[in-house]
Amino acid sequence: MSQASFSTRERILGVAEALFARHGFAGASLRQVTAGAKVNLAAVNYHFGSKEGLIEEVFRRRLDELNRERLAALAALAARSDITLEAVLDAFIRPALQQSLQAHGGGAFVRVLARAYAEHDERLRRFLSENYGHVLREFAIVFLRLLPNLDKDELYWRLDIIAGAVTYAMADFGIIKRRSAISEDAHRRQAVTHLIAFAAAGLRA
Amino acid sequence: MSQASFSTRERILGVAEALFARHGFAGASLRQVTAGAKVNLAAVNYHFGSKEGLIEEVFRRRLDELNRERLAALAALAARSDITLEAVLDAFIRPALQQSLQAHGGGAFVRVLARAYAEHDERLRRFLSENYGHVLREFAIVFLRLLPNLDKDELYWRLDIIAGAVTYAMADFGIIKRRSAISEDAHRRQAVTHLIAFAAAGLRA
DNA sequence: CATGCTCTCAAACGATCGTTTGAATGGTAG
């Protein structure tokens, strides 16, 4: 794979991610993507086979990294003996924050992820469930150890709510607009602090 | 407005709501909508002016009712002297549940609402903010009275998270699939119970 | 230089999109 090819692939993925976040999968056209990436229209079908292939690659690129970081944070935690609920939640939420703060179009993918939750497409749902569901199960094991009085079904209910709330908050899709005085990054950092406290209280209830 | 016209309008709105929930606003075409409603293609532009006019009417029809019910439930609560946090949260969440349990395509609108959160379209966002934001402010007043130690900004953060969690949970967009043994209605009723307990704990933290 | 491979490009494909048009329909008021 030549350097030029790599550059074309990456530019397409970056622009596609941003446009999917802004206009949705059906709402963003390949012509918008290729124009934004300054590549030929046919490049998408050449490199990704189809539009859906492009969509899946946008997810895979970020989710692989996100899942790896979350599991690594969880594994680092397991080595310690004094695990707290907040620490586990931090291991789950913080990687998403870190990723959203990345240099180029950081927050874009979190918004794409929020859209994916809203999509009902079976193929996309299955793809996400295989990745995200696995991480959630790993975390559930640790949560169950920390919360012995919580039965499994009840925990899954609450984790489900937390996952939705995290995605929602990270995507900054709230109704209450953030104060323009603080930056988007500071906004996200605050959100993580609040989410952890909120989720911990909810799990302990 | 004749009976036939009313019927046509309502059939279009019902089918559009279901298709928007399933395929998104850009993903559902007017030809799918009119075919499903068994009306002529031109009927949409005749009755609603444009596709966007149809989208707005889908929202207005349900949101007006939802907001009215939420504020009514809150007002009924204000008459009492022994207001609890759970009761206020119930006034906020239960109307959404009731609506989602309505006979014809009950859960559809909640999913449309979840999609709207993910949309970045400025016109749609403004429309939703005007309706939903107003209700949220009314509730915030009561919450602040019940939680005197919570400052306003912090409360808004948490309400934001709750609103997102409610929408996601109600829309049944969780990663963990509900057990097929229980019905969708029972699933939603459980969700409300859990959401209220979760949210109350989070607000009291 | 010749060969083979990866990648880019302009152009076009058929399909589908939202919208418009103008005629036909059917009930209602004068």
Place this chain on the structure above:
DNA sequence: CTACCATTCAAACGATCGTTTGAGAGCATG
């Protein structure tokens, strides 16, 4: 009955969609 108005209908509009094609550019290997 006639005139009017709201509504429905088939048909077509231009625009845009995802995808395909075939030629050619660039570069490496023999």
